[in-house]
Every structure is written in C-alpha cells, then in structure tokens.
Amino acid sequence: xxxxxxxxxxxxxxxxxxxxxxAAFQILRNTQLRKNVAHATDVIQEKRDRLVAEKADWQxxxxxxxxxxxxxxENLGHYLEQFEERCTATGGVVHWAKDxxxxxxxxxEILRQEHxxxxxxxxxxxxxxxxxxxxxxxxxxxxxxxxxAEIILQLxxxxxxxxxxxxxxxxxxxxxxxxxxxxxxxxxxxxxKELTGAARTFLREKFLRVPTAISGANFLVAETGxxxxxxxxxxxxxxxxxPRTMITLAGIxxxxxxxxDLEIMLQVLARSATGERMNPYSSLWTGVTPGDGxxxxxxxxxxxxxxxxxxxGRERQTLKCIRCGACQxxxxxxxxxxxxxxxxxxxxxxxAILTPQLMHLEHAQTLPYASSLCGACYDVCPVKINIPEVxxxxxxxxTDKEREEERRFFDPMYLGMIIANFFFASAARxxxxxxxxxxxxxxxxxxxxWIHYLPSIGARWTMTRDLRGLPDQTFREWWAGRNAxxxxxxx
Amino acid sequence: xxxxxxxxxxxDTLYPExxxxxxxxxxxxxxxxxxxxxxxxxxxxHANTGFRSEAYSQAKxxxxxxxxxxxxxxxxxxxxxMIRDQYPGLFEELGNEELRREFASFxxxxxxxxxFLVDKLGVEDVGxxxxxxxxxxxxxxxxxxxxxxxxxxxxxxxxxxxxxxxLENLDRCCGFGGTFSVKNAEVSSAMLSAKLIDVLxxxxxxxxxxxxxxxxxxGGALHRQFAAMRTLHMxxxxxxxxxxxMEATL
Amino acid sequence: MSSSIGSREAILGKIRHATGxxxxxxxxxxxxxxxxxxxxxGLAVEERLALMVERLREYDAEVLEASPDSxxxxxxxxxxxxxxxxxxxxxxxxxxxxxxxxxxxIDHELTTSEIEKTDGVVTASFCGIADSGTIxxxxxxxxxxRVISLLPDWHLCVLKASDVVETLPEYFARCAExxxxxxxxxxxxxxxxxxxxxxxxxxxxxxxxxIVVRDEAT
Numbered sequence: 001x002x003x004x005x006x007x008x009x010x011x012x013x014x015x016x017x018x019x020x021x022x023a024a025f026q027i028l029r030n031t032q033l034r035k036n037v038a039h040a041t042d043v044i045q046e047k048r049d050r051l052v053a054e055k056a057d058w059q060x061x062x063x064x065x066x067x068x069x070x071x072x073x074e075n076l077g078h079y080l081e082q083f084e085e086r087c088t089a090t091g092g093v094v095h096w097a098k099d100x101x102x103x104x105x106x107x108x109e110i111l112r113q114e115h116x117x118x119x120x121x122x123x124x125x126x127x128x129x130x131x132x133x134x135x136x137x138x139x140x141x142x143x144x145x146x147x148x149a150e151i152i153l154q155l156x157x158x159x160x161x162x163x164x165x166x167x168x169x170x171x172x173x174x175x176x177x178x179x180x181x182x183x184x185x186x187x188x189x190x191x192x193k194e195l196t197g198a199a200r201t202f203l204r205e206k207f208l209r210v211p212t213a214i215s216g217a218n219f220l221v222a223e224t225g226x227x228x229x230x231x232x233x234x235x236x237x238x239x240x241x242x243p244r245t246m247i248t249l250a251g252i253x254x255x256x257x258x259x260x261d262l263e264i265m266l267q268v269l270a271r272s273a274t275g276e277r278m279n280p281y282s283s284l285w286t287g288v289t290p291g292d293g294x295x296x297x298x299x300x301x302x303x304x305x306x307x308x309x310x311x312x313g314r315e316r317q318t319l320k321c322i323r324c325g326a327c328q329x330x331x332x333x334x335x336x337x338x339x340x341x342x343x344x345x346x347x348x349x350x351x352a353i354l355t356p357q358l359m360h361l362e363h364a365q366t367l368p369y370a371s372s373l374c375g376a377c378y379d380v381c382p383v384k385i386n387i388p389e390v391x392x393x394x395x396x397x398x399t400d401k402e403r404e405e406e407r408r409f410f411d412p413m414y415l416g417m418i419i420a421n422f423f424f425a426s427a428a429r430x431x432x433x434x435x436x437x438x439x440x441x442x443x444x445x446x447x448x449x450w451i452h453y454l455p456s457i458g459a460r461w462t463m464t465r466d467l468r469g470l471p472d473q474t475f476r477e478w479w480a481g482r483n484a485x486x487x488x489x490x491x
Numbered sequence: 492x493x494x495x496x497x498x499x500x501x502x503d504t505l506y507p508e509x510x511x512x513x514x515x516x517x518x519x520x521x522x523x524x525x526x527x528x529x530x531x532x533x534x535x536x537h538a539n540t541g542f543r544s545e546a547y548s549q550a551k552x553x554x555x556x557x558x559x560x561x562x563x564x565x566x567x568x569x570x571x572x573m574i575r576d577q578y579p580g581l582f583e584e585l586g587n588e589e590l591r592r593e594f595a596s597f598x599x600x601x602x603x604x605x606x607f608l609v610d611k612l613g614v615e616d617v618g619x620x621x622x623x624x625x626x627x628x629x630x631x632x633x634x635x636x637x638x639x640x641x642x643x644x645x646x647x648x649x650x651x652x653x654x655x656x657x658l659e660n661l662d663r664c665c666g667f668g669g670t671f672s673v674k675n676a677e678v679s680s681a682m683l684s685a686k687l688i689d690v691l692x693x694x695x696x697x698x699x700x701x702x703x704x705x706x707x708x709x710g711g712a713l714h715r716q717f718a719a720m721r722t723l724h725m726x727x728x729x730x731x732x733x734x735x736x737m738e739a740t741l
Numbered sequence: 742m743s744s745s746i747g748s749r750e751a752i753l754g755k756i757r758h759a760t761g762x763x764x765x766x767x768x769x770x771x772x773x774x775x776x777x778x779x780x781x782x783g784l785a786v787e788e789r790l791a792l793m794v795e796r797l798r799e800y801d802a803e804v805l806e807a808s809p810d811s812x813x814x815x816x817x818x819x820x821x822x823x824x825x826x827x828x829x830x831x832x833x834x835x836x837x838x839x840x841x842x843x844x845x846x847i848d849h850e851l852t853t854s855e856i857e858k859t860d861g862v863v864t865a866s867f868c869g870i871a872d873s874g875t876i877x878x879x880x881x882x883x884x885x886x887r888v889i890s891l892l893p894d895w896h897l898c899v900l901k902a903s904d905v906v907e908t909l910p911e912y913f914a915r916c917a918e919x920x921x922x923x924x925x926x927x928x929x930x931x932x933x934x935x936x937x938x939x940x941x942x943x944x945x946x947x948x949x950x951x952i953v954v955r956d957e958a959t
Contacts, residue, residue, distance in 0.1 A: 025677045034681075036936070043937040060778040067774050075767050077756040090921075096749040148943065149934040165934060172936050192935040200943055207944070208853060224919045234891070234930035234944030241887045242853065252752070257771055259919035263910040264778065266925075270873075277796075278873035278909075278927035281945065283887075286921045291850070292886045293922075303752045311759035314580075332664040336681040370675060372668025372682070373539060374631035392539055392577070399541030413540075413674065421537060421545040424500065425552075430531040434504050450714060460676040464683065465711030468505065475498045475507035479514075479526045 012128070012159045014359050017343020019366040024341040033169045037161075037338040040168035041329040047275020048326065048380075055271070065264045066384035069320035072257060073310060079222040079255045080301065086225025090287025092297040099304050100130035106300050107132065107214070107247055108139050114245050114296075116141055116212040122229065122236045123147035124216025125163060125323060126249050126302060128345040129358075132214070143214070144206055146235035148199050155182040161339030161347065163325035164273045169338050207238040213294070215239060217250035218322070219265060220299070223258040226286040227299070230269060232279050240283055246294035251302050253319040265322060268382035272324035305358040314393045318353050320383040327377035327387065333370060342367060349377035353390045361397055368394035412457050431476070438470040445469035493523045494607065495560040497553075499567045500532035506703045512730035512737060513566050513604060519730075520612060529556050535573035538581070540670045547585045550578050554594050562600050564607045566726050568633030568701050569669075571603040576636055603633065604726060605642040605701055615645045621731045622652030626695040628686075628709065629661050630702040643701060643725060650728060656693040660686075667708040683712055691718060698722045780914075782872065782907025789871050789907050793900075794953060796874025800928030801941070802949040808956075812899070813837050815952050816863065819897055823948070825860035829889045833882025838863060838899070848889050856888060861895030862946070867920075869905040869953075870912050875927040876900065876951065877912060879920040887924060896946040898926075903957045 011017060027033065052058050072079055084094045097103035111119065119136060121127065121143055133154075136143040145154045149167035153160055156178040160166030167175075176190035183202050188194060215236070219228040227248050229236045240246060256265060270279045288297050309318050328334045328348030339347030344355040344364060352371055356364040368391050377387045399414075408414045423433035444451045451467040453459070461467060473481075494517055498510045517524050534549035553574075557563050565571050575598065582591045608614050627647060633639040647655050666672065666682025673679075690698050690709060698713075700706050703724050710722035723737075731737035764770040784792065797804045803822075807815035817840040820828065827844040829851065839845050846859055865883035866876050876898055878884045890896055906912055930945040941947070 021675050021677065024675065028677055028681050040937050043933075057778040060776075064774070064776050064778055071764075071771060071774055074760055075764055075770075076760060077753050077762075078767055080753070080756070096746075096752050098748040098751055102748060147934075148932045152934065165937070167934055168937070170935075172938075175935055192938040193940050195935055196932060196940040196943055203944070208857070221919070224921075226919065226921075232930060232943075233932050237887070237891050237924070238944050241891055252756075259916070260913045263913045264776075267778075267909055274933070276873075276927070278870075278875050278925065280926070280928045280930050282923075282925040282927075284920065284923040284925075286919075289922055292880065292888070301752070303748075303755070307752060307755035307759055310756060316759075332666065332682050332685075333675075333678055336678055336685070368541075369671065370678075372631070372664050372666055372671045372679070374664035374668070375635040376631075376662070376664065379635060389576075392541075395539070395541030396543040397541075399543070413670070417537060417540055417542050417545065421542065421548070424532040424534075424549050427529045427531060430500070437504065452715075457673055460673040461711075463676060464680040464715065465708060466714040467707070467711055468714075470504060471507055473507060475503045475510035476526070476528055478507055478511060480528070 012340070012343060012345050013131070014344045014355050014364040017364070020341055020343070020370040021366060023343055024337045027337050027341050032171065033338050034336060036169050036171055038335055040162070040165055041335055044165070044275050045329045048271060048329070051271045051275060051277060061264055061268050062382055062384055065268055065382055066320065068256070068261055068264060069322075069383050070317070072255060073253065073316055073319055076252065076255070076310065079257055080252060082222040083220050083225055083255055086223070087287055087299055088225070090225050092225065092287045092299055095298060095300045097300055097302050097304070103130045103249065103300055103302050103304070104132055104135045107249065108135060110245075110247055110298055111136070111139070111141060111212065114212055116245075118142045118144065118210045118212070120144050120146050120206055120210045120213050120239050120243065121150070122213070122215040122231070122239045123150050123166070124214070124249060125160075125345055126216045126251055127214065128160065130249075130302065130304065132249075144210070146203050146206070146239060148196065148233060151199055151202070152178060155179070159340060160345065162328055163323055163346070163348070163350070165325070169340070203235065207235075207242055211244040212247070213239040213243040213245070214247045214249065217248050217254050218269070219262065220250055220255045221259050221262070222255050224286055226259070226284050228262065228282065228284050230266070230279055230282045232274065232281070234281055237281055237283055240285060241293050243294055245296040245298075247298045247300065249300045249302060251304070252306050253321075269322055269324055272326040272380065272382045305360060308360065309357045315353070315357060315390055317385050318357060318390055320385050321350055321354070322383060324382055326380040326382065330376045330380045332374060332376065333372060342370065349387045350385075353387055353394060356394055356398075361394070361401065365398045368398060416457060434474050438472075441470050492521065492612070493525060493561045494564045495525050495527060495557060495562065497530055497533070497557075497563050497565045497570070498526070499565065499570050502566065502703055505707065506724065509566055509703055509724040509726050512724070512726040513564070515735070516617060516726060516730040517564070520614060520617060522612070527556055533570045533573050535570055535577075536669055538573060538577050543581070544585065546577075547581045550581050551586065551590060554578070554590065554597055557597060558593055560600065562602060562607065562611065564602050564604060566604040566701070566724065567703065568603050568630050568637050568639065569704060571601060572632040572636035574598070574601055603637055603639065603701065605639055605646060606637070608646060609642045616649035617646065617729050619650040619729045619731055620652055620733045621650050621728045621737070623697055624654045624656060624695045625697045625699055625728065626656045626658045626690060626693040627725075628658055628665065628690070628698055628700045628705060630700050630705045631664050633701050634662055639701070646725070646729060653728070656695050658693060659689040665705045665709055667705050669704070672708060679708075683708060687712055691720065695720060699725045699728055701725050778910070779908060780910045782911065784871070784907050786902075790902055790905055790953065792907070793869050793871035793874065793905050796871065797951050800874055800949065802928070802951055804951045804953065806953045806955060809954055812952065812954055813840050816840050816897065816899075817842070819950050819952065823861060823895055823950075825895055827859045827861075829856055829859045829862040829885075829893060831864055831883055831885025831889065834863065834865065834885075835883065848885055851889070853888065853892070856892045859893050861897065862889050862893040863897045864890055864899070866898050866900045867904065868912055868915060869900045870909055871905055871907045872909065873927050875925050878924045878926070880922045880924070887922065890924070891945055894946055895948040895950070897950040897952065899952050899954060901954045901956050905953070
C-alpha cells in the first residue's frame with residue numbers, strides 16, 4: 001500500500017490534511033522530531049506523575065471535575081445565558097458565532113470598527129481552529145502571536161503540534177535560525193536563555209504599542225461573567241492589561257457554573273498540563289473595570305459543531321475537555337508521531353475524537369483509528385473523558401457511513417471483516433475457515449515454520465514482523481482428539 | 492469446580508499450546524475443564540474496528556452459549572475486557588430485556604486466567620517450575636481495563652527457578668491494538684521498536700504476558716530480527732513443572 | 742449585529758434540542774454534585790507558614806519575615822538590597838510602607854511610559870496559598886492596578902501571615918464574593934517552550950520579593 005507524499009509543512013486543516021497513516025508514514029522518518037516529542041512528553045509526564053502521586057485527593061478531584069463538567073454540559077444553555085447576562089452587565093459585549101466563518105466575520109468587523117491595523121494575541125487553539133490569522137492577514141491587518149512557542153511557529157511559518165507546548169517539535173538550533181532571520185538578529189546563539197531574551201525584547205514594544213488584543217479563554221465563569229486565562233510567560237497578562245480593546249474567543253463549552261468551581265479546575269489543570277502545582281500566572285477579569293485594563297471588551301462564543309457533539313449520548317463527554325494536553329503526553333501513538341500527523345489543530349487522543357466530530361465525520365475519518373486503544377489517556381484525563389469508548393463509537397459511525405458507499409467493495413479491510421463475521425457465525429464455518437487458512441498459509445510458511453511475507457493486508461503485518469505458521473492442529477482439534485482418546489465428550 | 496474454557500478465536504487457531512497449557516494447569520489444580528465446541532469469537536475485533544452489528548451478533552451467540560456454565564475462563568485479557576466493557580453497551584443498544592438479564596447473570600462468572608487462579612481458586616503458587624530469565628509485559632487491557640494489578644507478579648514470583656527481570660516502561664503499549672497493527676502498520680511498528688528496546692534490554696530469555704496478541708506482535712519482531720529471546724504466554728510458564736517442562740514453541 | 746442574534750437563537754436552540762431543557766432544578770443538581778476532594782488543609786499555623794515560605798523560595802523569591810512593627814524596616818531592607826531607587830506604589834498603600842530614601846511614584850493614573858521608567862513596585866496582597874506558593878492579588882487600593890505589578894521588573898509583595906491558607910479551596914472559601922479582578926502569581930514567569938529547558942523571567946517581573954508579616958498571635 002503506497003502512501004501519497006505529504007507536503008513539508010502540513011496544513012492543519014482537516015478538510016485538506018492527508019489521512020493519518022499517510023501523514024504518519026512520512027513524519028516517522030523525522031527522527032529529530034521524534035526525539036523532541038519523546039523528550040518533551042517525558043519531562044512533563046514525569047513532573048505530572050510526581051505531583052499526582054503527592055496529591056492524596058487526586059481521584060476525588062477527577063471525579064468532582066468530571067461531574068461538574070457533565071453538569072455544565074447538561075445545562076449548557078442555562079449557563080451560557082447566565083454568562084452572557086453577567087458579562088453584558090459588567091461592560092462586555094457578547095457575540096454568538098455558529099461556525100468558524102461567522103466567528104472570523106465578527107472578529108474582523110470588531111477590528112474594522114476599532115480601525116485596528118495590528119493585533120496582539122494570547123495563544124488560543126480556538127483561533128487556530130477557525131483559521132483566524134490568515135483571515136486577519138487577508139483583511140490587511142497584522143496579527144502578532146506573543147506566546148514564545150507561537151512566535152517560533154509564526155515566524156517559522158510552521159504549525160502547532162501540541163496543545164500546551166506547541167513548538168515541542170522544534171529544537172534550539174532551529175529556533176535560533178528562525179529568530180536570527182526573522183528578528184534580524186544574526187548574532188544570536190542557540191542558548192535558550194538568550195533566545196527567550198530575544199523574544200522578550202521583540203515583544204515588549206508590541207505590548208506597549210498595539211491597542212487591540214485577541215485571547216482565548218481557559219474558563220468562562222457563568223456566575224460572574226468573568227474570563228480566566230492560565231499561562232506561564234506573562235504575555236497573557238500583557239495582552240489583557242495594556243491594550244484598549246480585548247476580544248476573547250471561546251468555545252461554548254468553556255463555561256464553568258461558579259467562581260468556586262475553579263478550585264477544582266485550577267488544581268487539576270496545571271498539574272496535568274505542565275506538571276506544576278500552579279502555573280506561574282493566572283488572571284481573572286470581569287467585563288470592564290474603569291481605569292484598569294481594556295475599556296472595550298468583546299466575547300465571541302463559538303459553536304462550530306459543539307452543539308452537535310452535545311446531542312450525542314456517548315460523545316458528549318468529548319466537551320468536558322479542559323485542554324490540558326495530558327492525553328497527548330501519555331499517548332504512545334502521539335509519542336511516535338507528534339501532533340502534525342493528525343492534520344488538525346487538535347491532535348493526540350483528544351484530537352482523534354474532537355476533530356472528526358467538529359467535521360461532522362465528513363473529514364478526519366482516519367483519526368478515530370489513530371489509536372491502539374491502550375487507554376492511557378483515560379487514566380490521566382483530569383475530567384475522566386473515556387476517550388477509548390468514544391473512539392470505538394466513532395469507528396462504528398465511520399463504518400456505518402462506509403456501508404452505504406460503493407467503495408466498500410474495493411476495501412480489503414472492509415471485505416475481510418464481513419467475511420470474518422460470516423465465518424464466526426457458526427462453529428462449522430469457523431472450523432472450515434481454520435482449515436482453509438492453514439492450507440492457504442502453508443504456501444507462505446518457510447522451513448522454520450514461520451511466515452515472512454504475506455500479500456495484500458497481510459503485507460502490512462509482515463513488513464516488520466514475522467508470523468508463526470498455523471500449527472497443524474487447532475486447539476479444538478487437539479481437545480476433540482484427547483477426549484476421543486479418553487472416551488469422554490467435551491460438551 | 493468446573494471451568495468452561497473459552498480459548499479465543501486466535502489462540503484456537505494460532506496458539507493451541509496456550510490452550511493446552513491452560514488445561515494442564517487447571518487440571519493439576521483440581522479443576523474440571525470443559526470446552527464447548529460451538530465457540531468461535533467474542534466479537535472484539537469487529538467491535539473495535541467499527542462493525543457494531545456484527546460484533547453484537549457474535550456477542551449474543553457467546554452469552555447464549557455460556558448461560559449455564561459454572562465459570563468461564565479466558566486466557567486473554569482483551570477478550571474479557573470486551574465482555575465487561577463493551578457487551579453492556581451492545582446489549583443496551585441492540586439487544587432486548589431478556590438478553591440483558593442473561594448477560595447480567597453471566598458476567599460475574601467470567602474470569603481472565605490470572606483472575607481465576609488468584610481470586611476464584613485463591614492460589615498464588617501453582618506449583619510451577621521454569622528455570623529461566625523472564626520479563627513480563629503488562630498488556631493494556633489487563634492493566635487498565637481489568638486492573639489485574641499484582642496478580643501476574645504474584646503468580647510469577649512463586650514459579651520455582653524463574654528469575655523475573657522488571658521491564659522498563661512496563662505500562663507503555665506495545666503497539667498491537669488489534670486491526671491497528673495493520674491499518675496503522677507504520678506507527679504500530681514504531682511503537683513496537685520502542686517496546687523492543689525495553690524488552691531486549693532485560694536480556695531475558697523469554698518475554699511473557701497474559702495476552703498472545705501482544706506476544707504475536709512482539710514475538711513476530713523478535714523472530715524477524717533473529718533476536719535471542721522468545722515470547723510465550725504465562726499459562727505455559729505456569730503449566731511447566733519439573734516433570735513436564737514447557738518450552739516455548741515460538 | 743442581527744446575524745449574531747439569529748445565531749444566538751440558533752445555537753441556544755440546538756443546545757436545548759441536545760440537552761432538553763436541562764435539569765428541572767439546576768441549582769439543586771449543582772448543589773448535589775459530589776465534592777469529596779480536600780476542602781481544607783491539616784497543617785498547623787507554623788507549618789503552613791513554613792510551607793508558604795518554602796514554596797516561595799523554591800521559586801527563587803526572596804522572603805523576609807517581619808512583625809507588624811518591624812515591617813517598614815523590612816521593606817527598607819529589601820529595597821536597599823535591591824539596589825533600585827524608583828518604585829511605584831498603589832494609591833492605597835499604607836503610608837508607613839513608603840519608607841524614606843527612595844523615589845516613590847504613587848499611582849494616580851500613571852501613564853504606561855511613566856511606569857516603564859520605574860525600577861520596581863511594592864504592593865499588598867489578598868492572600869497566600871501555601872500548597873502551591875501562590876500570591877493572590879485582588880487589585881484593591883493597596884494592591885493597585887494590574888499594570889503596576891506587571892511592567893516593573895521587581896515586585897515586593899507584603900503578605901500577612903493571617904492571610905495565608907494552605908489549600909486552594911480555602912482561598913475560595915475566603916472570598917465573601919468573587920473578585921472582579923484577580924491575578925494569581927506562583928513564581929516568576931517561565932517558559933519551557935525551547936526543548937523543555939525551563940527559562941525564568943519572560944514577561945512580568947523577573948524578581949519577586951515577599952515579606953511575610955507575622956500578625957495575629959502566631
């Protein structure tokens with residue numbers, strides 16, 4: 001099976017991205033990336049595991065977090081309306097965007113009304129989801145990322161590969177090259193401290209000058225209409241304090257019912273995301289505070305497929321996600337491929353269930369299969385999303401779509417499954433299939449009793465693994481023979 | 492004590508010696524073993540690949556077949572996980588009240604092999620002898636779905652002559668994942684290459700597990716590389732005694 | 742924006758369709774949510790304060806202890822040790838904290854460039870959370886606007902011992918009502934974006950100093 005060649009900088013657009021096996025095939029040859037990904041995920045995991053071990057009530061926090069998020073989703077309409085009412089009462093303007101296009105249009109309109117020529121941004125996956133930056137550029141404005149990883153990616157014309165550490169696939173030499181070229185600092189060495197200092201200087205003047213900022217939200221508090229931003233570097237604080245206008249883009253599922261609920265979410269988020277008891281800076285603001293921070297504040301609430309996920313019984317739990325990235329850090333598949341292979345802003349286990357659903361299963365159909373179902377993600381998810389369960393359900397939905405398509409007759413995997421089911425339906429058929437299989441595979445069995453090569457789907461196994469030839473006697477044949485010899489019938 | 496052996500479709504066809512070892516072991520412990528020849532498959536492969544209605548028809552057949560069995564023993568944690576974790580959903584969505592009742596009464600009688608030995612028979616020393624250096628790989632279903640925990644370690648600790656070498660990154664998936672091994676063969680192989688590093692570093696003679704699926708994958712690569720290590724199911728280690736030593740045929 | 746209003750109804754309509762009208766008694770089902778996690782710590786006062794100081798020092802914050810009477814001296818000592826001269830102070834900072842010998846810029850609507858020219862800032866705080874070494878600012882009059890504890894490179898924060906709690910839930914329990922503005926500081930800013938190498942001090946004050954005031958009968 002030959003995979004199509006993938007472009008050097010993969011587009012994280014699920015409508016255009018290569019299927020996961022094809023994307024992974026090329027990325028696996030990038031040993032530098034695999035080393036970086038393994039190192040980064042090891043570091044965070046080790047820190048996370050240590051902190052979780054010391055937290056005696058970790059499981060209780062997970063249970064409470066899961067129950068809280070489920071309650072929120074079950075009453076999402078109520079809490080969104082409450083948030084809107086409170087946010088508006090405190091000086092914010094709330095907009096509703098049913099899809100990415102509408103969200104972009106709303107934001108561009110605000111920017112136009114502001115006569116904005118530049119925008120500074122706090123890292124937000126949601127803005128990447130709606131492909132905001134290209135739209136801003138197309139409208140003749142400049143969008144500056146201010147998160148260190150995001151600058152590395154923006155200046156390097158690259159794409160994020162991890163929810164929390166988006167540039168983990170880039171090493172220091174590559175960063176040095178990007179900064180030297182794009183910041184016009186040829187004298188820079190590859191010392192991370194120096195590179196970080198270069199970013200600090202590069203950004204300082206922007207923070208002090210650009211009057212319009214765009215953020216995401218880690219949490220929206222319904223009770224008060226507040227926004228919470230959790231970060232490490234301080235660029236968030238800069239963007240949410242200095243400009244005149246703030247636009248916050250948030251998925252509708254970001255709401256928590258009450259301020260007090262943050263006592264659960266903040267405890268699990270930092271430990272899961274970066275392996276810290278608390279991240280360096282968290283900020284909360286409510287509407288507009290005269291004399292302090294942006295005096296114009298907009299919130300854009302984004303649906304973009306979330307309300308559809310909400311409607312599905314087993315899949316609703318996908319929306320519990322608080323974007324901690326712990327699932328990515330522990331996933332043995334992600335460890336080998338990094339995020340780009342998933343062809344979406346959201347990669348790893350959460351991406352494998354979220355992206356296909358946001359695409360209404362019309363795209364990203366290979367993502368639910370991009371998993372060995374090992375369950376490590378479920379173990380670490382701070383809000384107990386049963387990702388394997390959702391993966392299996394999505395596979396069933398993808399297969400149901402395939403059942404209606406002509407192409408299924410040409411898909412050896414599909415045919416194989418239908419045929420296998422036929423043979424599993426009775427013991428007589430199964431025994432027949434076993435005998436036929438044993439006969440047929442004899443062709444491929446070498447003198448040492450092993451198979452080294454098989455055709456078609458079998459070749460996907462034998463490309464890296466041998467297969468022991470089928471023994472001359474199945475277990476049931478042995479059992480029947482034993483019992484005949486003993487004059488006793490097995491039932 | 493009677494135990495009905497569900498050998499699993501792949502063990503039946505590919506690893507009959509594992510089934511033979513289970514029979515030898517259980518009979519040595521005084522269990523009367525029966526085998527229902529109507530058995531074929533539990534439906535896991537179809538369920539996990541998205542063929543839900545096919546999986547349901549196999550699940551229905553499975554439950555009906557074992558309705559009156561005293562206990563069902565299965566030397567495969569992934570199959571037990573299928574029954575415990577996915578059968579409820581299948582019967583809820585596609586089944587009827589009667590089937591759900593049958594399943595509910597049947598479920599407590601299903602055991603993975605190490606669960607049967609430790610929990611049901613209350614035995615941790617099965618009287619085995621296997622004088623070799625061995626490392627144990629924790630299959631994901633056994634580890635996370637069945638929470639087998641210490642059971643396999645307790646059983647191995649009591650095998651005379653056995654030197655157990657701990658496996659680094661014990662809980663990291665080997666990359667088999669059922670049809671994943673073929674649909675995503677490259678990533679599966681990349682995960683396997685990482686697992687092989689840990690396995691080979693132990694310098695054990697044998698890598699064992701409670702699932703032949705993982706061992707088929709790990710062992711297939713070991714064989715391809717002419718590595719000085721083989722795989723074998725733990726049932727074969729536990730069945731091995733001075734009188735009837737088991738060697739891997741893998 | 743009429744399209745946005747139409748979208749509002751459309752989105753809420755889809756949500757209602759997906760969830761029904763939610764729980765009949767939302768407040769009741771919220772109140773019934775299980776919260777078996779630790780709501781309050783078990784450390785005695787001395788241990789709690791020691792933990793707070795330990796966590797702060799893990800972040801390379803400078804920490805001094807003082808009594809309410811010796812507080813101004815402690816402030817002077819820290820400002821002296823910093824080698825800096827020009828400090829921003831919130832308009833509501835207690836007068837006795839504005840120790841002699843330094844150039845104080847009181848924040849009566851200072852401009853950003855005026856703040857940029859200062860060397861450091863001194864503020865009060867709302868509370869400290871020992872478990873995570875977190876300093877909480879609610880930006881009251883004595884804590885100041887957010888910009889003044891953000892732009893200067895050096896921040897001295899005065900934390901009363903009676904305001905130190907052990908766990909995060911205890912902080913929330915202290916809030917009679919939710920704050921309008923809050924900043925939670927748990928160490929200097931940091932990034933690990935380049936090869937997971939932890940670099941401290943990206944944006945925001947690179948130097949954090951804390952005086953723990955032993956008020957109450959502790």
